[in-house]
Amino acid sequence: MTEARGSTGAGRARYAPGTPCWVSLMVHGLEATQDFYRELFGWEFRPGPQQLGAYVRALLGGREVAGIGTLPPDRQLPVAWTPYLASDDVDATADLVRLCGGTIGVGPLDAAEAGRMAIGSDPAGAVFGIWQGAEHSGAAVSEMPGTxxxxxxxxxxxxxxxxxxxxxxxxxxxxxxxxxxxxxxxxxxxxxxxxxxxxxxxxxxxxxxxxxxxxxxxxxxxxxxxxxxxxxxxxxxxxxxxxxxxxxxxxxxxxxxxxxxxxx
The missing domain is CATH 3.10.180.10 (2,3-Dihydroxybiphenyl 1,2-Dioxygenase, domain 1)
Known part of the structure; x- marks a missing residue:
């Protein structure tokens, strides 16, 4: 259970295309969910990007680990952790997802200066994200409890x-x-x-x-x-x-x- 990783910290290398670089959770109760993971993993939280609505980034020692956002109240979507796979061109990857029998449900869209994203599903229906990093390449710390x-x-x-x-x-x-x-x-x-x-x-x-x-x-x-x-x-x-x-x-x-x- 090893993973392709760069160095930890703010100066870490970019993730190679295809590598899981981020995980995100969409929930109904954002504050209660923050309390749960704060107590379980020791996470702290920072708001943003604003383009994603009520969304926070979880931190360990000031370094980003994961994201948690709020589900739209009018949509009955499953509450689930979603991995984001790195891409050098999210639009091209989204096109390829469609060509290969998958679907794109969200995006591609910009997440402020952090990067560009899309959410899709494979031909069997499993949901995943696609992330093209700009200022935010992905998780900045790994190989420690809570990551x-x-x-x-x-x-x-x-x-x-x-x-x-x-x-x-x-x-x-x-x-x-x-x-x-x-x-x-x-x-x-x-x-x-x-x-x-x-x-x-x-x-x-x-x-x-x-x-x-x-x-x-x-x-x-x-x-x-x-x-x-x-x-x-x-x-x-x-x-x-x-x-x-x-x-x-x-x-x-x-x-x-x-x-x-x-x-x-």
Whole structure:
């Protein structure tokens, strides 16, 4: 569970095209959601960009980690974490999404001087963002508790969807060498940056194909206890994996994400 990353801090390198560079959450109660993640991950918050409406950027040690915005009251959209994949030309990428059977639901549009964005979905319906950075290239800190550690697509099967992401974003897909596992790792410049997990009918009926963001924690059991105290839900018992200890959880509004305590 490694990821193509630049250096941390304000002077970090730009993300290579295709690399997950940001995660964003749209919710109904912005203040309550800020309180939850402030207590769980130690995040602080800064407003903006204004073009995105009621939107804040989460910070760790003054460096940007993620974004949280407010859903329009007249739209019944799922509350979910959405990864943004880096692009050098969001308009061209959006065109390619459409040509390859996906859809673009928002944008492309400018987010002030921060950059340019779009939100789309793949042919199976999983939602993702596209980000062309300007002043804001993406998350400025990683590999510490409270930061995104990994993004994985959970879908029916990997075959067609992996081809979509390969064509649109230039990923190199590497399939698991096992007849019992339907999993593809997506590489950028030879480095793993995300995964696709084909789970067939095991997908939740109320969710369908979706991206899952993993956030790093220092102590798994304590993090799960704190999450429950704050009104979140533990959806599955913590389990050991080749990457560390992992647990599926949800925040008080139902947004699902995973916690991971890395090995080593």
């Amino acid at each position: 995104p550690a990994w993004n994985e697509l959970r879908t029916f099967d990997t075959v067609g969807v992996a081809k979509f992401y390969e064509t649109v974003f230039g990923f190199e897909p590497v399939a698991a060498v096992s007849p019992d596992i339907d999993h593809v790792t997506l590489l950028v410049d030879g480095r793993p940056v995300a995964g696709i997990d084909g789970v067939g009918n095991a997908l939740p009926r109320d969710r369908g194909p979706h991206w899952m963001t993993y956030f790093e924690v220092a102590e798994m059991e304590r993090a799960l206890e704190r999450l429950a105290e704050l009104g979140g839900q533990v959806l599955g018992a913590a389990r050991d994996s080749e990457h560390g200890r992992v647990a599926l959880v949800a925040d008080p509004e139902g947004a699902r994400f995973a916690l991971v305590r890395r090995s080593g």
